[in-house]
Amino acid sequence: MREGRHEEALEAFIWFYQHALDEDPSLEEMRYYLIGMWVELGKAYPKALDALRTIRSEKTDALLGGENDREVFWDIVIIDAELGNTAATYQFYIALAEAWPAFASECALIAMPAIVEAQDYALAASLMPAAEPFVREMAVVLEQEIAAIKHRPLSRTPERWAEITTYVSEVQRVLTVLAGNGDPHEAARIKALAVSLIKSPSVRREVAAGLRKGARARRS
Numbered sequence: 001m002r003e004g005r006h007e008e009a010l011e012a013f014i015w016f017y018q019h020a021l022d023e024d025p026s027l028e029e030m031r032y033y034l035i036g037m038w039v040e041l042g043k044a045y046p047k048a049l050d051a052l053r054t055i056r057s058e059k060t061d062a063l064l065g066g067e068n069d070r071e072v073f074w075d076i077v078i079i080d081a082e083l084g085n086t087a088a089t090y091q092f093y094i095a096l097a098e099a100w101p102a103f104a105s106e107c108a109l110i111a112m113p114a115i116v117e118a119q120d121y122a123l124a125a126s127l128m129p130a131a132e133p134f135v136r137e138m139a140v141v142l143e144q145e146i147a148a149i150k151h152r153p154l155s156r157t158p159e160r161w162a163e164i165t166t167y168v169s170e171v172q173r174v175l176t177v178l179a180g181n182g183d184p185h186e187a188a189r190i191k192a193l194a195v196s197l198i199k200s201p202s203v204r205r206e207v208a209a210g211l212r213k214g215a216r217a218r219r220s
Contacts, residue, residue: 001037006045013038014051035082052079060092068103070110077110089114116173121180131174131190139197142167146203164203167194168210175211 001009016034020027035052042049056079059072073096080089093111097104108127115124128134145163152159171194178187191211198204 090118
């Protein structure tokens, strides 16, 4: 790709995307990361974007045709995100829910960021788990992950930051839905709870800062 051999790069991207997991299931994250590079190729070589959109279309057709595969839905979500078109994920989820409601419910949390971004707060609330138990569960997961990092070999990967960011993002999404459905007092209560549940003072400060930043972003 960097040498300008665009057609060869595209062929390699397509092969890796379609066959990497058959060769080695541990390549799943790399396979998803590849989509961002694929979109980058498409900026210089539009045929690459056409190929990626064709693959997405084949996947949406498969799910609407009755193939109940959450991994395929994940593929669609990631392709849409890399293409900067989460609205397409929302629209597809609506179509999937009409065609196959039981399977769509299995994909609800995967689709949730796109649903919230589309500001369909009523739909989000109907699909989201109850706010307080969800936040409590996420807080436990965060504490466990932070504790586990201390016992891992040193890494340049910002694991601690990534875990805190994930927690803040999940909580922020819950707050957005609560506020969007006209319940700001419950949103404020859940926000305070999400901070207070974190035992580590340093992590608690970072969570509080992240939620304040998210609140300013929503107001702007």
